[in-house]
Amino acid sequence: MTDLSDLPPLWSARHAPAFHLLLPLCAALALWLYAVRHTDVSRLDDYGLLTALHPAFWAGLAVLTTGFWFTVRDRRRAGGWPAAYVLGLLVMERATQAVLYPTPLYAWAWKHDGVVDHLLTDGGLQSAERIGDMAVYDQWPGFFAAQAALVRLLGVDSAAMYMAWWPLASSLLLLFPLLLVYRTFTGDGRLIWTAVWLFFVANWVGQDYFSPQSVAFALHLGVLAVVLRRYGRTGGGGGRRGQAVWTVLLTVLVVAIVISHQLTPAMLVVSLLALVLLRRHRDWVPVATTVVLFLAWCATAALPFLSAALPDMLRAVGDIGGNVERGYGTTPTGTGALTGSWAARLLSGSVLLLALAGVRRQPVLRYRAMPLLVITAAPLPMFAASGYGNEMIFRVLLFMLPGVAFFAAAALLPEVRTLAAEEAAAEAAKAGSRRKAEPPARRGAGARPRTGSGIRVWGPVLVLLAVTAAFVPSYSGKDRINYxxxxxxxxxxxxxxxxxxxxxxxxxxxxxxxxxxxxxxxxxxxxxxxxxxxxxxxxxxxxxxxxxxxxxxxxxxxxxxxxxxxxxxxxxxxxxxxxxxxxxxxxxxxxxxxxxxxxxxxxxxxxxxxxxxxxxxxxxxxxxxxxxxxxxxxxxxxxxxx
Structure with missing residues (x-):
């Protein structure tokens, strides 16, 4: 029922430990450990963690990135080696701040800790008459109620005891649904793991902190994985009984999203609706289920907030310029802040350009992975729907990123394989006509990739090094504010x-x-x-x-x-x-x-x-x-x- 057997294997007994693959990983983590032990964050400047980090950190990041590329580009490597490098990347990206700083980062994380404490103290939800604008959190209490239960379960004083590690935990939470989505369209481990790497280094937006968005986004990817894998295949659910099971799972995931976050259900609706309207999926059950649950919550528990906010929401519809415009006090000033801002823009722009190049360079993906392309573009109309507190541009980028990373990874690789092409080739082979079923460019897909030199090998390495290094100022460049x-x-x-x-x-x-x-x-x-x-x-x-x-x-x-x-x-x-x-x-x-x-x-x-x-x-x-x-x-x- 779970259909997990076709995920890229994390390890294979046939692949004995290769010390030339283990060495770069261990060296990178050793350099990271040395760096965090010799980094002083007591006097942060306007460049944040960028200038505070010990040079060993950058050396470790370069070693890790180079080692990842030369590991992942060989199809014969089991998925465990690229997975190990990705986990190393997450440690260096998302655990560095938790190790360096003695207190949790980011004022909004502390705000959410206050909401959890409010639930623990008051023991229930409150109305706007008693707590004013903060009642909006009581109208979407899913995340906070779950955290209150976790605080009780762990026996800690507050969520502040563990929320410094939340960016790492929420990133690990994204890994499984991300693999499921990518594995829907390709069995090529090179493409899958390179896309995962690009997703995490391009995800500088910072929605991985202690927040409802961090969990709702993982659930959003989970829903998309279920829809793409179970509702996008003819008879893929094991008949009506199997489809009913997947519908129950889908409903549970959607309910968790709807009661936890305001924006994510809307993003999910536009993605599922785009799949149906563009005839990439003919089953209306997922989108109908999501719309019904979303509207039911909006018409009941969330109605007090929505009725008060409705006039402003209606005025924002169609005002694209106003929705992406920054307000007073949100424009970075100073050399350090501008450096981080431009690093983030260049990082996002580079990955978007890579995605366009991947779509153009790998024509097979334009057809075989068209549903993912549709999902990637689906959030764009949200620019015309709301400003979301001057953050809509960042949220649209976040929800586009899984697809963008997939197609960007395709730009760095030679010919890639898709599941549909592999299945067609297997059927043709049974009929004795494999050469007719498979395009000439795909022959010998199972062979070891050619080991060229020059731009074919080192070009992708330099690109990965650049975007991976750009993540640090984009993500940690404002630590003077956040610490x-x-x-x-x-x-x-x-x-x-x-x-x-x-x-x-x-x-x-x-x-x-x-x-x-x-x-x-x-x-x-x-x-x-x-x-x-x-x-x-x-x-x-x-x-x-x-x-x-x-x-x-x-x-x-x-x-x-x-x-x-x-x-x-x-x-x-x-x-x-x-x-x-x-x-x-x-x-x-x-x-x-x-x-x-x-x-x-x-x-x-x-x-x-x-x-x-x-x-x-x-x-x-x-x-x-x-x-x-x-x-x-x-x-x-x-x-x-x-």
């Missing part, structure tokens, strides 16, 4: 642990850890997300304008101003306020008698707005050293009033 040192985590943690219910936290932007801790009881205001005119007012008179913005918080709540290095890095590198301007805001607040210092350390400071009557509330006594690495002044921000 929060332990001092910053401690400072913000102290604030939210001690702030009374009903308090207000004001910050420049939301780029700091634990920004959504206790979001059911504490409000936030990020002034750089306000109108530019008001931001200019804050720059002109920081203390006075912020004091006015923060006034009116009812007891026992309090109003806090939080400044951290993560906010400053985000503002500088995304073209909001300069470091000088933000420091001016901090200095004005620090010098104003309307604010008092609550806590500070090397990563930032917390100030509280004094009450007009001068009453600071109970518990405001000096308790220096409340958190390791944090100096507390005049008490603990409302301690004793919780």
């Amino acid at each position: 929060f040192p332990p001092q910053e985590v401690a400072l913000v943690g102290q604030l939210f642990d001690e702030a009374p219910e009903g308090s207000l936290v004001v910050a420049a932007n939301r780029n700091y850890p634990l920004a959504y801790a206790s979001y059911g009881s504490i409000d936030h205001y990020w002034f750089l997300e306000d109108d530019r005119s008001h931001v200019d007012e804050i720059v002109r008179d920081p203390a006075g304008t912020l004091a006015a913005d923060m006034a009116g918080v009812d007891r026992p709540g309090r109003a806090y101003f939080l400044f951290t290095r993560g906010q400053s890095a985000n503002s500088e590198m995304n073209g909001q306020l300069t470091g000088t301007q933000l420091n001016g805001v901090l200095e004005s607040v620090a010098a104003s008698p309307r604010f008092r210092l609550v806590a500070e350390n090397g990563a930032g400071a917390v100030y509280e707005l004094r009450r007009p009557d001068g009453a600071e509330g109970p518990g405001d006594v000096e308790e220096p050293g409340a958190v390791e690495g944090t100096r507390t002044v005049e008490g603990t921000a409302g301690g004793g009033e919780r």
